[in-house]
Amino acid sequence: MISKINSRFFVFTCLLLSCTSTSIITPDKPLRDGHVIVSAQENFALGFFSPGNSSSRYVGIWYNKVSVQTVVWVANRDNPIKTNSGVLSVDDRGGLVLYDDNRKPPVFVWSTHVSNKSFVVSSNYSAELLDSGNLVVRQDDKDKDFLWQSFDYPTDTLLSNMKIGVDRRSGLNRVLTSWKSEDDPGTGSYSLMINDNGSIAQMILYRNREPLWRGGPWNGLGWTGVPDMTADFIFNISYVDNPDEVYLIDYIRNASIISRMTVNESMGTLQRLTWQQGDRKWFNFFSAPRDQCDIFSHCGAFGDCNVYDAGVYECRCPPGFEPKSPRDWNLRDGSQGCVRKREGRVCGNGEGFIKLGKMKLPDTTKARLEKKLGLKGCEDLCLKNCSCMGYSAADIRGGSNGCITWYDKLVDLREFSGGGQDFYLRVDAVELANYLKKPKRFPGFLKILLFVLLSASVLVLLSLAYWLIMKKQRAILTIPSPDGEEVNELGTSTIDVKFYPLSTILAATENFSLAHKVGEGGFGTVYKGTLDNGQEIAVKRLSNTSGQGIEEFRNEVTLIARLQHRNLVTLFGFCVQKEEKMLIYEYLSNKGLDGFLFDNEKRYMLDWKRRFDITLGIARGMVYLHHDSRLKIIHRDLKASNVLLDAHLNPKISDFGMARIFGSDQNEETTRRVVGTYGYMSPEYAMEGLFSIKSDVFSFGILLLEIILGRKNSTYYAENAVNLVGHVWDMWGKSRAMELVDQSLGNDPEILRCIQIGLLCVQESATARPSMSEVVFMLCSDIHLPPPGQAAFIFRTENFGPANTGSESVGALSVNELTISMVQGR
Numbered sequence: 001m002i003s004k005i006n007s008r009f010f011v012f013t014c015l016l017l018s019c020t021s022t023s024i025i026t027p028d029k030p031l032r033d034g035h036v037i038v039s040a041q042e043n044f045a046l047g048f049f050s051p052g053n054s055s056s057r058y059v060g061i062w063y064n065k066v067s068v069q070t071v072v073w074v075a076n077r078d079n080p081i082k083t084n085s086g087v088l089s090v091d092d093r094g095g096l097v098l099y100d101d102n103r104k105p106p107v108f109v110w111s112t113h114v115s116n117k118s119f120v121v122s123s124n125y126s127a128e129l130l131d132s133g134n135l136v137v138r139q140d141d142k143d144k145d146f147l148w149q150s151f152d153y154p155t156d157t158l159l160s161n162m163k164i165g166v167d168r169r170s171g172l173n174r175v176l177t178s179w180k181s182e183d184d185p186g187t188g189s190y191s192l193m194i195n196d197n198g199s200i201a202q203m204i205l206y207r208n209r210e211p212l213w214r215g216g217p218w219n220g221l222g223w224t225g226v227p228d229m230t231a232d233f234i235f236n237i238s239y240v241d242n243p244d245e246v247y248l249i250d251y252i253r254n255a256s257i258i259s260r261m262t263v264n265e266s267m268g269t270l271q272r273l274t275w276q277q278g279d280r281k282w283f284n285f286f287s288a289p290r291d292q293c294d295i296f297s298h299c300g301a302f303g304d305c306n307v308y309d310a311g312v313y314e315c316r317c318p319p320g321f322e323p324k325s326p327r328d329w330n331l332r333d334g335s336q337g338c339v340r341k342r343e344g345r346v347c348g349n350g351e352g353f354i355k356l357g358k359m360k361l362p363d364t365t366k367a368r369l370e371k372k373l374g375l376k377g378c379e380d381l382c383l384k385n386c387s388c389m390g391y392s393a394a395d396i397r398g399g400s401n402g403c404i405t406w407y408d409k410l411v412d413l414r415e416f417s418g419g420g421q422d423f424y425l426r427v428d429a430v431e432l433a434n435y436l437k438k439p440k441r442f443p444g445f446l447k448i449l450l451f452v453l454l455s456a457s458v459l460v461l462l463s464l465a466y467w468l469i470m471k472k473q474r475a476i477l478t479i480p481s482p483d484g485e486e487v488n489e490l491g492t493s494t495i496d497v498k499f500y501p502l503s504t505i506l507a508a509t510e511n512f513s514l515a516h517k518v519g520e521g522g523f524g525t526v527y528k529g530t531l532d533n534g535q536e537i538a539v540k541r542l543s544n545t546s547g548q549g550i551e552e553f554r555n556e557v558t559l560i561a562r563l564q565h566r567n568l569v570t571l572f573g574f575c576v577q578k579e580e581k582m583l584i585y586e587y588l589s590n591k592g593l594d595g596f597l598f599d600n601e602k603r604y605m606l607d608w609k610r611r612f613d614i615t616l617g618i619a620r621g622m623v624y625l626h627h628d629s630r631l632k633i634i635h636r637d638l639k640a641s642n643v644l645l646d647a648h649l650n651p652k653i654s655d656f657g658m659a660r661i662f663g664s665d666q667n668e669e670t671t672r673r674v675v676g677t678y679g680y681m682s683p684e685y686a687m688e689g690l691f692s693i694k695s696d697v698f699s700f701g702i703l704l705l706e707i708i709l710g711r712k713n714s715t716y717y718a719e720n721a722v723n724l725v726g727h728v729w730d731m732w733g734k735s736r737a738m739e740l741v742d743q744s745l746g747n748d749p750e751i752l753r754c755i756q757i758g759l760l761c762v763q764e765s766a767t768a769r770p771s772m773s774e775v776v777f778m779l780c781s782d783i784h785l786p787p788p789g790q791a792a793f794i795f796r797t798e799n800f801g802p803a804n805t806g807s808e809s810v811g812a813l814s815v816n817e818l819t820i821s822m823v824q825g826r
């Protein structure tokens with residue numbers, strides 16, 4: 001703050017004294033502590049500062065237009081000046097020098113070295129702070145060539161247009177290294193760099209020189225470790241790997257967006273942050289590592305990590321492998337990794353390769369890049385060499401951009417829910433035979449026909465069974481337990497959420513009486529209850545179809561209880577007894593958002609400002625679930641009735657842990673249980689069971705359009721319209737979308753922008769949909785939005801394509817608006 005005032009003051013005094021430029025340092029006009037120079041467009045400032053509570057003085061560059069002082073570069077990070085008499089100047093050899101003017105003769109605390117060719121003694125050298133945030137030294141201030149630039153010596157921050165990577169000619173390695181703490185910009189323990197030691201360059205985040213997270217090799221579109229971080233309409237990532245250099249540049253397409261990548265010591269992460277003018281804070285767009293599977297070699301050698309598959313433990317062994325130390329494995333220590341079930345059978349014994357989909361490629365330190373070979377070439381090569389463990393394409397865009405073969409151990413494997421790439425693993429003849437025996441997928445239309453028939457019949461059976469079971473259980477439950485055996489079957493000691501005895505729940509809900517029932521969905525029935533102390537609770541009685549053991553359930557609940565966000569419903573505790581599993585939540589008096597949006601009177605309580613705030617709250621909650629919590633959660637059933645409103649109409653997402661609790665029968669590619677709600681399901685999920693964060697984005701898009709239109713997607717009838725999305729898409733094409741907006745909202749231009757954001761979220765192509773972070777960013781800024789692509793309105797009836805056959809029936813099965821839960825036949 002102080003520096004900011006100084007900079008204004010300086011510009012002001014400069015105007016008075018009519019100095020020509022405020023962004024240049026020359027031997028005659030050095031920079032003294034207390035003064036600041038500002039770049040031409042005033043984007044960045046350079047001056048002396050004291051971080052946090054420290055009184056030491058450092059020279060740094062910070063954003064001039066960001067109200068929270070954010071330093072992006074520090075000159076003397078490890079050599080602070082203890083007095084207020086520091087001076088930064090340019091010497092007669094083109095070096096930048098920093099010294100304490102109080103000490104005679106001056107002692108240099110920091111200086112730069114300039115390469116030989118500039119070794120001309122002259123007083124014409126100058127340093128200029130450019131608008132990109134780069135401090136450059138030139139022989140003459142009109143020179144195009146820089147003798148030195150701060151962009152080559154990053155601190156902890158990567159700005160737009162700045163390189164991270166290695167200059168192979170000079171050996172210069174541009175590395176980001178965290179500050180020690182907020183009070184000390186000294187060299188900290190986390191660093192991000194491109195490791196150029198192997199035959200393939202990899203992006204790696206180190207902690208104390210040990211790999212912590214591996215972005216991995218570049219796959220043509222992005223880092224193999226971050227499938228959802230590719231170039232988009234905000235960022236243009238460019239990667240260059242040639243004999244001279246290997247580097248990455250993170251361009252920001254619109255210069256009015258303020259964004260940076262930084263390595264943060266206290267968080268222990270790499271973050272991409274964007275500045276939100278309105279909120280006056282930095283928004284966390286992306287961070288890594290973001291879940292336990294991101295931690296380097298979390299599951300040891302040959303171990304495969306998957307957080308999306310709910311269940312007991314994220315580590316598993318790939319086909320043909322088993323845990324090396326089953327004991328440690330059961331104690332959830334995967335560091336020993338996996339070994340082959342049958343050792344010594346993969347060399348000249350009929351071995352082969354099986355395909356693992358959606359993978360992050362293993363560590364390439366001992367891998368080899370075959371630039372001239374295609375996938376088949378690598379297969380042959382790998383088969384011939386017994387120490388070769390697998391292969392993969394070097395570029396996921398296809399074409400002949402080479403392939404990679406791996407030797408010895410495979411380290412740091414993980415699976416993604418979407419994105420990722422195919423990896424071919426060497427297995428023995430037995431495993432290969434198992435793999436080949438598996439039935440191949442049915443051709444498209446057959447598959448869908450089968451899916452429809454099976455899901456219809458299974459749904460009927462399920463509901464019948466469910467009805468019978470519930471009837472029977474109701475009978476059991478209402479009998480008071482004779483010997484009062486109200487014990488927690490799990491033992492409470494290790495759990496940090498509250499255990500509620502069944503008797504308490506029965507008393508609170510009057511034996512689950514109908515009068516207390518407040519909702520029903522695919523995951524179970526919700527009851528309102530009142531505890532003895534008057535506290536109101538919501539009891540979610542889970543349907544018994546999850547097939548989850550008690551131990552697994554406890555683990556899940558404990559994990560989910562740790563998710564805390566103002567836009568998520570708070571989990572108080574749980575109750576388990578015999579087959580009964582219940583989750584106890586805070587009770588929110590205003591209930592679901594649907595009760596307001598689709599109610600002819602209450603809808604007027606939600607004016608545009610309210611609806612916008614609700615939308616933003618939901619989006620923030622979703623960002624937390626997708627990216628910010630250590631547990632990455634795909635909701636899979638986001639809809640108006642799952643957004644509850646508290647007394648101040650703040651939105652709180654509910655049912656967010658259900659996806660995990662119910663996901664245990666998921667295989668590596670898709671899920672057989674399609675849980676979700678008609679009208680909110682993305683086409684790829686409804687039809688193929690493919691889910692990813694982008695299917696949640698789709699549901700969010702539908703919800704956003706419903707919020708704006710005040711109409712339900714699923715029961716939308718307008719002449720010639722397929723459904724609400726179809727109608728909006730139609731009217732958008734005719735530039736008449738505003739005509740559809742809920743009449744009580746007026747015609748704020750922001751509404752049209754939000755319709756556009758909604759349409760971006762419901763695009764047919766999942767990869768074209770923005771991430772939830774991008775949605776928040778779009779909501780909070782006035783950045784130019786790209787035109788939405790074809791929206792997915794798959795519920796068309798007049799078309800007989802296979803895709804529509806499937807979805808039409810999905811709709812027909814659930815016109816009663818319940819959450820549906822079905823088993824997909826495959």
Ligand SMILES: *[C@@H]1O[C@H](CO)[C@@H](O)[C@H](O)[C@H]1NC(C)=O
Nearest residue numbers: 051052053054181182183184
């Ligand atoms: C600075 O000192 C105050 C008071 O001692 C303390 O509350 C605050 O957390 C400190 N800030 C930092 C960044 O260390």
Ligand SMILES: *[C@@H]1O[C@H](CO)[C@@H](O)[C@H](O)[C@H]1NC(C)=O
Nearest residue numbers: 114115116117118119169170
């Ligand atoms: C710098 O100059 C010295 C002596 O002139 C020479 O030996 C050395 O190779 C030069 N280094 C570079 C990087 O040009």
Ligand SMILES: *[C@@H]1O[C@H](CO)[C@@H](O)[C@H](O)[C@H]1NC(C)=O
Nearest residue numbers: 120121122123124125139140
């Ligand atoms: C410095 O700049 C002046 C004016 O541009 C020029 O006349 C002079 O020769 C330059 N000196 C050196 C050593 O380059």
Ligand SMILES: *[C@@H]1O[C@H](CO)[C@@H](O)[C@H](O)[C@H]1NC(C)=O
Nearest residue numbers: 179181182262264265266267
């Ligand atoms: C690290 O991140 C935390 C939380 O976002 C923030 O408060 C802190 O200022 C960051 N540290 C540095 C040195 O930027």
Ligand SMILES: *[C@@H]1O[C@H](CO)[C@@H](O)[C@H](O)[C@H]1NC(C)=O
Nearest residue numbers: 173193194195196197198204
């Ligand atoms: C690369 O290898 C060299 C020599 O073995 C070693 O000194 C250096 O630390 C390695 N760099 C990285 C990033 O591992």
Ligand SMILES: *[C@@H]1O[C@H](CO)[C@@H](O)[C@H](O)[C@H]1NC(C)=O
Nearest residue numbers: 231236237238239251252253
């Ligand atoms: C995006 O990056 C590519 C590759 O470096 C470059 O050719 C292109 O001009 C960039 N586009 C923008 C808008 O910066």
Ligand SMILES: *[C@@H]1O[C@H](CO)[C@@H](O)[C@H](O)[C@H]1NC(C)=O
Nearest residue numbers: 368384385386387388407408
């Ligand atoms: C197999 O690959 C390893 C690692 O590249 C190499 O050292 C070894 O010589 C190869 N063996 C054969 C038989 O080609």
Ligand SMILES: *[C@@H]1O[C@H](CO)[C@@H](O)[C@H](O)[C@H]1NC(C)=O
Nearest residue numbers: 254255256257781782783784
């Ligand atoms: C950049 O963003 C500003 C403000 O959001 C907008 O006015 C401008 O048109 C955008 N520029 C481009 C090239 O999209």
